[in-house]
Amino acid sequence: GAVVSQHPSWVICKSGTSVKIECRSLDFQATTMFWYRQFPKQSLMLMATSNEGSKATYEQGVEKDKFLINHASLTLSTLTVTSAHPEDSSFYICSAREVITDTQYFGPGTRLTVL
């Protein structure tokens, strides 16, 4: 079946640095990708919808200047957490929507720890 990968699977960084997380659809084209965040013992929450070739749509309460999303190609979306703070420590998950079958596939997630 279709696979979505994320890189890195985990990252530890210092407060104030920026971290980039990649989401790739490995064997299909995804015009739309979604970024989710999960805090400990909580459910996943949608952060933003990433559309290839256009600006991302952010959910209410998500700072677009802090969480930069780029969807430069049909197989890659990136999420950059800028000037990371400890409260940004979370599990970030992407999903990709395959246009032909209208099926969404989830990535395995990236655990971010900000010290």
Place this chain on the structure above:
Amino acid sequence: KNEVEQSPQNLTAQEGEFITINCSYSVGISALHWLQQHPGGGIVSLFMLSSGKKKHGRLIATINIQEKHSSLHITASHPRDSAVYICAVRWNTGNQFYFGTGTSLTVIP
């Protein structure tokens, strides 16, 4: 308000038991995912359903569109099935998925 509810929240079972996890939602959906999340956090997609029933190994997922309800069954449960199981739905009116709070399953040897 559109909602996704899972039950039970926590479940402990003896190895070999038959397990059922339920997911109910409030309005019409176009798709429903069952996901498995292990303690390390990684997400694995188990099933995607829009109708009927699917089976993969010891796992069975069913959905009843009229009743707005889906169930995930695990037959002959094993300690390695211990994980959080999450139901995610896509409403008819959108493309993104919304998630239940998850069911934490512990299977004891």
